Amino acid sequence: MSQDQVTAPPKLNMSSTIPTMDLRVFVPSEQLTGNSSAERQISRHNGNYRGDCSLSINTGANVQEQNNTNLWITGLPGTITIQELLAAITRTGRVRSTVVNAPTGTIMTAAASISFFNRKDAENLYRKIENGRILYRGTFPSIQWNRNKVGEGDAHPLASRVLLIAGDPEIVNEKYLNEFFSKKFVYEIDCIINHGTVDGFNGPISRLEYRFGSWRSQASSARLALTLELKGFLLVEYGPDPCAGQGPGLR
Structure with missing residues (x-):
């Protein structure tokens, strides 16, 4: 879209009454x-x-190990945020999902599960962390392939x-x-x-x-x-x- 002018297609009727939050066309998660x-x-x-995107047949036991795109990162700062985690992951690939697990019990560090749309991008991040090219607050995290496997799927x-x-x-x-x-x-x-x-x-x-x-x-x-x-x-x-x-x- 141009920074100076946006051509609104005819279907944008912004003079209509603003809808309420009570619509129920979309089923909540x-x-x-x-x-x-x-x-x-x-x-x-x-x-x-x-469809519920979290219920794809392209997860878990249906995925061969060589097709797994899901990584498990440990040794992260205990208060790391999604924004901080993803900010360091540049020129890697399109992220499919991210979950940050806060410290529990005596473990003071956080962990994260991050999957990609394709295996190649997951391998890119794996190599970067394994080779010490990503740092969080002065600490190098560790990485391994997540046992909760996620395949490439059939996303657009x-x-x-x-x-x-x-x-x-x-x-x-x-x-x-x-x-x-x-x-x-x-x-x-x-x-x-x-x-x-x-x-x-x-x-x-x-x-x-x-x-x-x-x-x-x-x-x-x-x-x-x-x-x-x-x-x-x-x-x-x-x-x-x-x-x-x-x-x-x-x-």
Whole structure:
């Protein structure tokens, strides 16, 4: 999108009444609803539901070791954040999911599980950490292949943990979107970048870049919810993952 002018397609009708948070087209995640696995199986066939990205057959025992894209990093600072963890992982590859495990018991360090969209990118990070090329607060972490295996799967080639969102400023702002997302699924934010407001055919257009901690069940769920419930008020697309070294989005 141009930094000076954004051409809003006709389907953006920003003069319409701003929708409430009560829409239920998108089924909230199990983490929020507490549904049992049996209930979840029923929900997967709901006509308004498009699948739970965390339940792919491309996980666990279905994945051969040589196809595993999931890594287990230990020896991390006890208070490390998603943002700090991912900031050091540059020119590696698109991150599929990230989970940080806080210190427990007598262990004072944190650990993290991080998977990629393809094996090659996972191997890139493995070599970088194994060769001492990544440092966190003066300490070298350790790395091994995660026993909870995650395969490459069949995600869209542009799938990313990063979303580029543009539309009505009354909706495309951190306050509205954070509340909207919190009612739909559990998520963690790497960072949110405000790319400013530009003129469109139907009025001002606000532009935000949301960098989630994960694509799986976070950015994917956010994109689905926005598309189903806020169609006509905004446009959303995947943006490049900075961990892949492709540069920032919305420039």
